Amino acid sequence: MKICIIGLGLLGGSFSLGLKEKIKETHIIGVDINPLHVEKALELGIINESASFEEGIRKASLTVLATPVDVISQQIGKVLDILPETSVLTDLGSTKEQICKIADQHPKRQQYVALHPIAGTENSGPEAAFADLLKDKIMIICDKEKSSPQALMIIELLSNILEMKIRYMPSDEHDRHLAYVSHLSHISSFALGATVLDKEQDEQSIFDMAGSGFSSTVRLAKSSPQMWSPIFVQNKQNISVALGSYIQKLQYFKEIIDNEDIEATKALMVHANDIRRVLSGMEKRK
Amino acid sequence: MKICIIGLGLLGGSFSLGLKEKIKETHIIGVDINPLHVEKALELGIINESASFEEGIRKASLTVLATPVDVISQQIGKVLDILPETSVLTDLGSTKEQICKIADQHPKRQQYVALHPIAGTENSGPEAAFADLLKDKIMIICDKEKSSPQALMIIELLSNILEMKIRYMPSDEHDRHLAYVSHLSHISSFALGATVLDKEQDEQSIFDMAGSGFSSTVRLAKSSPQMWSPIFVQNKQNISVALGSYIQKLQYFKEIIDNEDIEATKALMVHANDIRRVLSGMEKRK
Structure with missing residues (x-):
């Protein structure tokens, strides 16, 4: 299972560590504009390899946008453009309405699932990541009717594996x-x-x-x-x-x-x- | 050592339990207008006996006012009136300026030491009290020059026994x-x-x-x-x-x-x- 994580901070890093703890063979491709974050993520075992934005998305069956929400807004269209037709895209942003509105305009909207894990600490960067951050926390899935049943199921299964409690909700609410x-x-x-x-x-x-x-x-x-x-x-x-x-x-x-x-x-x-x-x-x- | 505690809530109760843990023979006389608090404090071993306001003060070598600050303001003059000449009075109120101003008017001002332990939880009542609440916390002593050296020393020793860190400060500051x-x-x-x-x-x-x-x-x-x-x-x-x-x-x-x-x-x-x-x-x- 190849997963590309774009943004190797607290949330992207913890998502990776949490999954790796449950499924040993998870292969994480890391993308970050900050080379120090990439280096640290490799060192800490958060990612298996680093890649460019395009390469990472093409190689993975799931891409996770874990950048700040303004960057997600800028990137989501480009990611969907590149995203292979058999892959799934999700994001972990703390706002959902604007990001979903942008995704709604894209012909590949069904391959995207809008997520928000209610978890975090006051610390940031790959060093702040830890495997249990998401455990027992709420995972909000927004506008689920706009995602394909397969894409939705993949995200629901991942949330279950991470021992999270799923809630469904419209993005504006x-x-x-x-x-x-x-x-x-x-x-x-x-x-x-x-x-x-x-x-x-x-x-x-x-x-x-x-x-x-x-x-x-x-x-x-x-x-x-x-x-x-x-x-x-x-x-x-x-x-x-x-x-x-x-x-x-x-x-x-x-x-x-x-x-x-x-x-x-x-x-x-x-x-x-x-x-x-x-x-x-x-x-x-x- | 007989100590009278007026107000058997979180702070008064924890002061008692902390002292009893360090000095087994401490004898605490409890005063509270709420009979349920008195009953609970006896049951929990916070106090050794209950007494009326006057009786408690007369019997103790130290009286501790641990009531809300408006009650301390009302009580402090009366307590000093009753206080034996060889006894010490202190209070644990979170405001100090007004309480000290009232005490300053009293001829027995020297027997009083103004205290504020920086400790608490969001819970209240005798059930919320625990022996370690004050440990490692800051104990502020205000306007120390207005207390007699003996009264001050007794309070400093008690603060040390409770493993608190003492700071001195004018009450207005x-x-x-x-x-x-x-x-x-x-x-x-x-x-x-x-x-x-x-x-x-x-x-x-x-x-x-x-x-x-x-x-x-x-x-x-x-x-x-x-x-x-x-x-x-x-x-x-x-x-x-x-x-x-x-x-x-x-x-x-x-x-x-x-x-x-x-x-x-x-x-x-x-x-x-x-x-x-x-x-x-x-x-x-x-």
Whole structure:
């Protein structure tokens, strides 16, 4: 089984390592514009060989686009042009609507399956990859009716082998939901990190007092700007609504604190406490 | 050694369990207005006996106020009135300026040491308490020059026995810093939880897609409203400034996303990435 992975970062690398752990004979052809990533991926056993973009796609029965979403948008048409008629294409991008719209225009649309594995860490690059990243996580398949039954089945089987839980969803609904449950978390964390770092310029040793609560809320601020910037831009309409609601909520919170309105602050927090139900549901899913 | 703990929640309970683990003969007298907390604390071995407010203070050589900060503000004068001349008083509140100002008015100010252990979880009540909560954490002592050398030494020794790292700081500086590295994190998390829960009313199954990044940023939204509401109000001036900066940062972030300004979004995130330095510094501190 020859698989071409374009983009040898955290996600592409972990996809490869996860598969190799389950199916020893998996042969991975790696493509990356960064020669250091290719070298590292060879060294770490993430890929068996490296190839050029065209060569990799032609040799493989499955090509996986694991680049940032703006690059996926640029590449998907070209990949489909080159893709052998018996091969399958998928991508692992965190936005789906725009990428699917581009793919929809291509005569080989049926050979493509739109994916989004809900998995990641705040680290990036091939060194950050590990075999268990995808295990027990959600794999979202978008607009499945537009993929051929065989292409879909291959992706479903691979997801099962990786021990992932599959969910199906229209690509526009995917992007609307992800704005709330992922993109907004990243924005809140990046903004929080930046705000406190700005303050540090006036106040030395401010971080001496930071505890686990602080770490937890700013952890995502370590994430890759190269990866996240295009996600925010591609999903800007949904993010604008979600972020607008978040800012309004914070303005209201500020107002009730400024007014010392103890009851209103308690009511807001009691409402937010309902997140326990959500988080315990997520725990159970594991 | 008889210690009276007023407020048998996560922090008061963990303080007791941590000490009992190190010094077996520690005798803890528990005071709580909630009879269920008292019962549970007895059952869990957090306290050796329960007592009334007055009785507990009179019997102990150290009294620890571990109630919410508004209750500490109300109680501290009364506790100092009752406190035997050979006893010491401390509190574990997350705000220090207002509490210290009240204590400063009291003729027995020297018997009081203002504390803030930077430790907690999103859980509350005596059941949430555990012996290791305070271990390796920062213990902030505020306005130490206002405490008698003996009272200070007792608190320093106790902090050492609990394996905590002591920092000294003026109470106003404490509150200004904590607004950024703790209170703001909690507000961002409560507001994020509330925003996404509001959205859930229109969109079923939104949380099916939430991953570890979401959990990490909303974890603090599980925290106790009874504890946090008075903290926000007591530190409202510093929080208003910090929260104002955070809202501004988010508004700017929204603007550059709306404008598809890839370079500006990257620049903001590259700046926020510097939080790696802070978080790795915190890791090393352990």
